[in-house]
Amino acid sequence: MLDLYYLPGSSPCRAVQMVAAAVNVPLNLKFLNLMAGEHRRPEYVKLNPQRSIPTLVDGDTVLTESRAILMYLCDRYGEKECEKGTEDSERCPWYPRDVLQRAIVNQRLFFDACVLYPRFTDLFHPVVFGGATAEPKKVAAFEGALAVLDTFLSQNTFVAGPDITIADISLFATLATACALQFQLSPFANVYRWYGAMLQQCPGASLNVVGAKDFCSYK
Numbered sequence: 001m002l003d004l005y006y007l008p009g010s011s012p013c014r015a016v017q018m019v020a021a022a023v024n025v026p027l028n029l030k031f032l033n034l035m036a037g038e039h040r041r042p043e044y045v046k047l048n049p050q051r052s053i054p055t056l057v058d059g060d061t062v063l064t065e066s067r068a069i070l071m072y073l074c075d076r077y078g079e080k081e082c083e084k085g086t087e088d089s090e091r092c093p094w095y096p097r098d099v100l101q102r103a104i105v106n107q108r109l110f111f112d113a114c115v116l117y118p119r120f121t122d123l124f125h126p127v128v129f130g131g132a133t134a135e136p137k138k139v140a141a142f143e144g145a146l147a148v149l150d151t152f153l154s155q156n157t158f159v160a161g162p163d164i165t166i167a168d169i170s171l172f173a174t175l176a177t178a179c180a181l182q183f184q185l186s187p188f189a190n191v192y193r194w195y196g197a198m199l200q201q202c203p204g205a206s207l208n209v210v211g212a213k214d215f216c217s218y219k
Contacts, residue, residue, distance in 0.1 A: 003028045004016060018172070070172070095166050120142060
């Protein structure tokens, strides 16, 4: 069993939990209370010098950065969910092996990591942890990222094609927290439609929603 150091309210942690559910990998959950400073304990810093969450421990392998963990889970354990192709090659539906398909999935993952999620934290973390009022320019920046996501979703049912991938799961985790904080997706018709589909079809969707509500309790 793999150890996952996590906090339920963390979007990146929930993304890892959902992908683990997708590839049927059991996790030994190790709650890490960041508010109490547990991420600064020497034994944890030895595992993760970034002092961040999530951290995945798989035997001698220690991984940080949630999107890297999502890729690893699919590459290492995805064969449990793979189908045999015409040349007896394995295909993991959550993280396709085809170079072009995988490139699109990676782009969407990096869009979440480098655009949507940073704009989410820039907007909402001061509100949740500092009691600040949402700044209009930060709201506009977050909405701008959603407009780009809406364009992606105008082309396909899911963000990288007709099927759910780890890119959808990562983005779903980010937006579940925004929704728990009463952000409205309805102005973005394609994102709104996609979010409803993810609630119905994504492994661990209910866990994601509950964890997102937990984030709100940090206020």
